[in-house]
Amino acid sequence: MTKKLQSNDLARYKKLISFSQDLASTLDLDILLQRIIQAAVELTGAEAASILLYDERMAQLNFQVATNFDPKLRGIEVPVESSIAGWIVKNRMPIIIDDTQNDDRHFVQVSQSTGTTTQSILGVPLISKDKVSGVLEAINKQNGVFTADDQESLMTLGAHAAVAIENSRLFQQFDLIAEFVHELRTPLASLRTATHLLTHPKVTNEKRDEISKKIEGEVVRLSNMAADFLNIARLESGRDQFNLGVFNLKTLLQTVSDLIESLAQQKGLQFELNIEDNLPSVSGDGDKINQALVNLLSNAVKYNRPGGSVILKAKPVPDGVQIIVSDTGVGIPEKYHNQLFGKFFRVPGSEKHAQGTGLGLSIVKRIIEGHGGTIQVESQPDQGSTFTIYLPA
Numbered sequence: 001m002t003k004k005l006q007s008n009d010l011a012r013y014k015k016l017i018s019f020s021q022d023l024a025s026t027l028d029l030d031i032l033l034q035r036i037i038q039a040a041v042e043l044t045g046a047e048a049a050s051i052l053l054y055d056e057r058m059a060q061l062n063f064q065v066a067t068n069f070d071p072k073l074r075g076i077e078v079p080v081e082s083s084i085a086g087w088i089v090k091n092r093m094p095i096i097i098d099d100t101q102n103d104d105r106h107f108v109q110v111s112q113s114t115g116t117t118t119q120s121i122l123g124v125p126l127i128s129k130d131k132v133s134g135v136l137e138a139i140n141k142q143n144g145v146f147t148a149d150d151q152e153s154l155m156t157l158g159a160h161a162a163v164a165i166e167n168s169r170l171f172q173q174f175d176l177i178a179e180f181v182h183e184l185r186t187p188l189a190s191l192r193t194a195t196h197l198l199t200h201p202k203v204t205n206e207k208r209d210e211i212s213k214k215i216e217g218e219v220v221r222l223s224n225m226a227a228d229f230l231n232i233a234r235l236e237s238g239r240d241q242f243n244l245g246v247f248n249l250k251t252l253l254q255t256v257s258d259l260i261e262s263l264a265q266q267k268g269l270q271f272e273l274n275i276e277d278n279l280p281s282v283s284g285d286g287d288k289i290n291q292a293l294v295n296l297l298s299n300a301v302k303y304n305r306p307g308g309s310v311i312l313k314a315k316p317v318p319d320g321v322q323i324i325v326s327d328t329g330v331g332i333p334e335k336y337h338n339q340l341f342g343k344f345f346r347v348p349g350s351e352k353h354a355q356g357t358g359l360g361l362s363i364v365k366r367i368i369e370g371h372g373g374t375i376q377v378e379s380q381p382d383q384g385s386t387f388t389i390y391l392p393a
Ligand SMILES: Nc1ncnc2c1ncn2[C@@H]1O[C@H](COP(=O)(O)OP(=O)(O)OP(=O)(O)O)[C@@H](O)[C@H]1O
Pocket: 228, 295, 299, 300, 303, 327, 329, 330, 331, 332, 340, 345, 346, 347, 348, 350, 355, 356, 357, 358, 359, 360, 361, 362, 384, 385
């Protein structure tokens, strides 16, 4: 008996070490979170696991991932006051609940988030540098009840996980800030030149007006950059919440079209909207989907050619809807297709067509994937581009 226990302990210990090494080997937050919940399930013999991250500044708990997770729920806020996770954050202690239905602490359940009904829970705080950064929960022990050993293993995994999450966040922030500062240099340099020219005693009124316009343009560009930057930073940290709801896709497409049609007209482009009947209703954040479509359509306008056209189409497909944005513009060489959705990426030479930061498509991708959808590009130089979105119904 004793011998059996020891070999169990050893197996657990070995597993823990290998999981911890695994966690230390990635800085990608999404991959990391997936690995953590998988390790939690394996270590504790649970049916599922989930992670919530805690934002100390906002005193807010946000759901991040779970086994069989509906990605739409990412970022959804969980009440600190009345949830199990909130209790763990406040008390900085693990908890085992054998029967959540009959627990008299009256926690609000987020069991719909995992697609499994929650019977039992083992939850531990994720603590790094004395700060609670989140909660790791193992859900539904498969045989019997969660034990003290399970709790100890999950605490240890949690400690490693918290450090790895913290590192990944810091790295992400640093990476993004470094790129942003790099991008700031161009508009700042031109502002500097412009303001310097303005102080020149011999500058004519005409020249002065021209310089003022230039300054205004650069300031607009800087503030757009700042807005995009904040957008992507929020989306990437997983702290941006999608406001969940069911929206009318047809109305949304029409609103977006009205906006783009006038932009297209100003540039002498044709705009066409083509919505098939029987579009399914889509659930998610209508404002975010709107933002994604505006980004795609404004690219289709920006990188177009005189006399060209922009087409927005939507049609039902099995289990969802397809939205297609196509244009007859300058197109994108194949070798850049897999970099397009990266942050700050612009196809070389794009400056001559239009100003931009290279953040638009990375925001689009985050939003669409955050809704459980996909986005693909087909494009050839001098022929045009087609971006195809799939959203689940
Ligand atoms: N429809 C399109 N046709 C041709 N090139 C495109 C198209 N859409 C995007 N691109 C290329 O992909 C790059 C990245 O697009 P993205 O929208 O991310 O950034 P951007 O338009 O340069 O800046 P912004 O952050 O203002 O959107 C663009 O700079 C452009 O080179």
